[in-house]
Amino acid sequence: AQSVTQPDIHITVSEGASLELRCNYSYGATPYLFWYVQSPGQGLQLLLKYFSGDTLVQGIKGFEAEFKRSQSSFNLRKPSVHWSDAAEYFCAVGATGTASKLTFGTGTRLQVTL
Amino acid sequence: GAGVSQTPSNKVTEKGKYVELRCDPISGHTALYWYRQSLGQGPEFLIYFQGTGAADDSGLPNDRFFAVRPEGSVSTLKIQRTERGDSAVYLCASSLSPRDYGYTFGSGTRLTVV
Numbered sequence: 034a035q036s037v038t039q040p041d042i043h044i045t046v047s048e049g050a051s052l053e054l055r056c057n058y059s060y061g062a063t064p065y066l067f068w069y070v071q072s073p074g075q076g077l078q079l080l081l082k083y084f085s086g087d088t089l090v091q092g093i094k095g096f097e098a099e100f101k102r103s104q105s106s107f108n109l110r111k112p113s114v115h116w117s118d119a120a121e122y123f124c125a126v127g128a129t130g131t132a133s134k135l136t137f138g139t140g141t142r143l144q145v146t147l
Numbered sequence: 148g149a150g151v152s153q154t155p156s157n158k159v160t161e162k163g164k165y166v167e168l169r170c171d172p173i174s175g176h177t178a179l180y181w182y183r184q185s186l187g188q189g190p191e192f193l194i195y196f197q198g199t200g201a202a203d204d205s206g207l208p209n210d211r212f213f214a215v216r217p218e219g220s221v222s223t224l225k226i227q228r229t230e231r232g233d234s235a236v237y238l239c240a241s242s243l244s245p246r247d248y249g250y251t252f253g254s255g256t257r258l259t260v261v
Contacts, residue, residue: 037189067249069252076240082233113199133245138189140189
């Protein structure tokens with residue numbers, strides 16, 4: 034069964050600073066990988082997804098993520114954080130061939146200081 | 148509709164009561180998913196519908212939980228004999244097809260069992 038670990042529960046960065054949120058997954062084959070963002074009182078919004086091909090994936094809102102098979106990681110990055118990026122970020126993994134069941138990590142809460 | 152609509156947004160019920168949570172997916176989306184998000188956790192898969200049928204209900208925690216989608220559009224999650232441990236945010240998502248990876252989530256229904 035697949036699993037996801039987000040080792041950082043809470044991260045604080047200054048506005049304008051770079052950001053990296055960690056995600057490690059466990060899955061026997063090449064997984065489908067996702068990053069979602071959840072703002073208070075809002076539903077989950079898809080930031081980006083990886084299925085195959087180029088291991089550097091570009092998403093919305095200036096985010097990108099890199100799939101590293103050797104490290105079983107799919108870290109989310111942004112070169113310059115904006116105050117509006119403060120939210121909860123979830124990494125998720127789906128089984129190859131179907132995304133009917135995603136397994137989510139426990140999330141990383143991002144706080145942005147001005 | 149423009150997005151996934153979930154009603155009610157909040158529901159408070161007494162222990163032992165029956166509740167129904169409704170999800171109205173994006174028009175034309177054949178795949179519909181229910182997830183449950185407990186406080187401080189990532190969403191956990193409950194059930195997935197393809198059309199009218201439940202293609203995967205392996206995440207339903209016990210037989211008190213049941214979901215239907217009789218006409219392949221609106222879905223209702225039903226919880227019998229509610230328990231305090233059922234308190235969570237119940238999220239619904241839809242996608243154009245099972246292979247349209249990356250769902251659109253609703254804002255969720257916050258269920259509180261007192």
